[in-house]
Amino acid sequence: MNETLLLARRAVREVWRLPAATLPALFIPLFFLVVNLGQVSKTFPRQTPFLHGQPYVAFALPVSLVFAVSSATSGLAMVTDIDIGYLDKLLAAPIRRTALIWGRLAADLVRGLLVSVLVLAVGFAFGARVQTGVIGVVLLVVLSAAWGVAYAGIAIGIALTTKNVQTTNASFIIFFPLLFLTPNFVPFNLLSPTLRVVARANPVSYVITGERDLLLDPTLHWGSLLATIAIIAGTGVILTGLSLRALSRFAD
């Protein structure tokens, strides 16, 4: 078995063995979902034009999906390996060092798939339905997990650069502006002009709107889907690239 698969197996085993590292990250997105629904469900009934006849929960669900998978868990696992000295043991082995990052990202993929299914299930319980059917459900789970993988590079990079547990832990805060400077409550056209400009420039907006289209409209919007895929791929290339660079500079 090659080193990436071996390290991936170890990282995935951690997901199962330390549910406490995954489950608390689910609490806040689900809490937001429930609170938001309680506050605005009556303001935005099914007849609201941007809901296309669906309940508001279907509109809000992508925000929770993206929120739930954008974690600093892999960064924390990496900084823990640094802290206890285990990373040194792995770095002293004759392996391609990039395998250390790919192994971590494999765990993010598994964690992302698991968390997305759970969040979707909660959304279903609150009455959301995926209008694009089974393909839509699969796409929502896969796109959300892929976003989680793409975004994981930021905390891994911070872990390798700062080697500090607290800083890596605090890195999840970066995601708050990225998540809330988006059309998260209402569509682009209902945002204030300034916020609209910021939201249009924010890549996370397009992950949310792409997933939202899968939930609200039975027709597959290829343009929106491809934009989402491109944003996820671009984010992944940039952030994984940064984490790989941080790893190559780690020992200096």
Add this chain to the structure above:
Amino acid sequence: MSDDAIWAQGLVKRYQGRRGRPDTDAVRGVDLAIPPGEIFGFLGPNGAGKTTTVRMLCTLLPISAGEARVAGVDVRHDPAGVRRNIGVALQEAGLDPTQTGRELLTLQAGLYRVPDPSGRAGQLLELVGLLDAADRPVGTYSGGMKRRLDLASALVHRPTVLFLDEPTTGLDPASRATVWDEVRRINAEGTTVFLTTQYLEEADQLCARVAIVDDGRIVVQGSPAQLKAGLGADAVTLGLADEDRDRAAAALRGMTGLDHVVLDEHGLAVYVGHGAAAIPEIVRRLEEVGVRPATVQLARPTLDDVFLDATGRRIEGRGTSDATIEGAA
């Protein structure tokens, strides 16, 4: 050079000063020539540059200047080649606490592309006496068990050179003895062992040769017996008040059988041919200049005395005394 298991010349680690601070050299020109099959000790106090040297030799830290070859492979130019040939157990036994001992060794064997990784893991677990705990998470292991597992993890690929950085720091005496036995056994199979330690007894017990390091430099090296013999047959340690030390040292000059005298932080270390016979003469000479030692201690010179002789400081508490005369005067 080409036959040495570990060879280094002028090895330097320089850290660039930040915010206007000057550069600091953690290692200042270390030369090494360690033949295959030797247990070589790198002995020195905390901050002497032991770990930094090991990390450079293990490819975990870039070398700032100088050259090094490990198992015949150039450390700078072929770090991957070095990694294939070495086993590494660093300070604090850095082991993932969530894996079981068996999982950790199987992963390690897989990373080194050992055939039948789980079989090799089983063999090693048996070898280091951890079969009973093999399927428990490493987080539940005692300090001694972790060290043994760490040693086993450094051996999965039967390395030709093994680096052990302070392998017994923090262990109780029984666990320490177990690790020593293990190191001897590994060495008996032909593995060269490079060991850093701050424990004199460890260097004395295990190492064919030791290098004593201080402030990033090797201050003296040789076999423990040679180094100690170079100081004289016996060490008489005198506990003295600060203001009496120079006067006492002057009073002992020219004494019959005296090898030499070194000032230490608590008094004087006097190296002589026959300690028991020399004590009355030492005490008499001190009385003549009005100095009364608080303690007089007679012992064979230890590696701590070698360190004191080379640096003017001691590494840790004094060696075991053969005889102590309290309040002698």
